[in-house]
Amino acid sequence: MAEESSRSKDFREQGFLHLKGFVSKQMCEKMKARMKELVDVWDPVAEKPAPFTTDSKTQVEAQGKSDYFLDSADRIHFFIEKEAADEDGKLKDMKKKFSALNxxxxGLHVKDPTFREYSHSDKxxxxxxxxxxKDPVLPQSMYIFKQPVTGGEVTSHQDSSFLYTTPRPTCLGLWLALDAATTENGCLWARPGSHRESVRRVFVRNPEHFETGNSDATQLIFETLAGKDPAWEWEGKMPEGCDEFGKGLKDKGFIPVECEAGDLVVIHGQVDHLSLANTSNKPRETFQLHLVEGPSEGITWxxxxxxxxxxGKPFPSLLPRGKRKAEEMEASLQEA
Structure with a gap:
């Protein structure tokens, strides 16, 4: 049996890793430049972008009534800050479309060659x-802006709530800093060891809407899975006593994870994490991947x-095509 690496041991014990200099500054700038190109050609009038927020109530109300959100899985869709939208959900100021984006x-890892290059890299x-x-597949990628001054907080959550697999949770997040991320501009805060806690709730398609056919019912809902962990006190919100500078977070067991551009934070799907608002004048852009184990490991999305x-469309595999085919053939022979 191979000796466990120090990175694997740290991840197993803490539930997350901070890997410095995972990619070059040049690659970070390449991703940022490519996103600017995508935003430049984006037409907010034609696409009717949806506001995005992580506040639980607003999340259900906003994302839960939007086909634009549900149809974004394998596409490139644009989501704006709640304050940037008018009463109809449209962008208030077309001249400020970049600064309005949340x-x-x-599906950047599917549709765009620059983001696909990193997402499917050997590293x-x-x-x-x-x-x-063993059989990692990529359901989701996101480019998060956390805009200077207006970038909103991301409330306490577990990634497995949104990317759930059975018979066990297998979500893994790869959070790549494209700018320096500090306590000043909204870095991650994570709670070491919280990956040993159960998945508290799941964000799912509402059966009343999709199965019963009630078009008035919201499309998405949260369903409770577990309710005994202390973190339920702040699930989907900020811990009580926390201010915009992080006061109170350390009392709940959270620590800040400050990064330089090119650093990667690896996040177990059950780790409790959040980020504060960016009230500074500094950018804090990130590119994030979420993967799960694939079907050859007995895992079901x-x-x-x-x-x-x-x-009929599978999630993209991280395995090289030849290796995946060989493993699928070996699995079918074993079943026979």
């Missing part, structure tokens, strides 16, 4: 394998997850 997702695959994922690819 994120772009969720990413080697890291994921080192941490124990929940059919109720909000994110679903079109019928």
């Amino acid at each position: 994120k772009v997702g969720h 990413v695959l080697e890291l994921v394998h080192e941490l124990g994922w 929940s059919p109720r997850n909000w994110l679903q690819y079109p019928a």
Whole structure:
């Protein structure tokens, strides 16, 4: 049996890793330049972007009534800050479309060659394998802006709530800093060891809407899975007593994860994490990947997850095509 690497051991104990200089500054600038190109040709009038927020109530109301959100799984869709939208959800000021953006997702790793280059790099695959994922597939990617001055907070959550697999959760987040991320401009805060806690709730397609046919019912809902962890006190919101500078977070067990551009934070799907608002004048852009184990490991993507690819279209595999084919053939022979 191979000796466990120090990175794997740290990840197993803490539930997250901070890997300095995972990619070059040049690659960060390449991604930022490519996103600017995508935003330049984006037409907010034609696409009717949806506001995005992580506040639980608003999340259900905003994302839960938008086909634009549900249809973004394997496409490049643009989501604006809640304050940038008018009463009809449209962008208030077309001249400020870049600064109005909250994120772009969720299929950059599918549709765009620059983001696909990084997402399917040997470096990413080697890291994921080192941490124990054997058949990694990529359901989702996101480019998060966290705009200067106006970039909103991201409330306490577990990634597995939004990307749920059975019979066990297998979500893994790869959070790449494209700018320096500090306590001043909204870096990540994570709670070490919280990956040992259960998935508290899942964000799913509402059966009343999709199965019963009630068009008035919201499309998406949160369903409770577990309710005994102390973190339920602040699930989907900010811990009580927390201010815009992070006061109170350390009392709850959170620590800041400050990064330089090119650093990667690897996040177990059950780790409790959040980020504060960016009230500074500094940018804090990131590119994030979320992967899960694939079907050859006996893992099933929940059919109720909000994110679903079109019928018959599999999630992109991180494995090279030849290796994946060989493993599929070996699995079929073993079954025979």
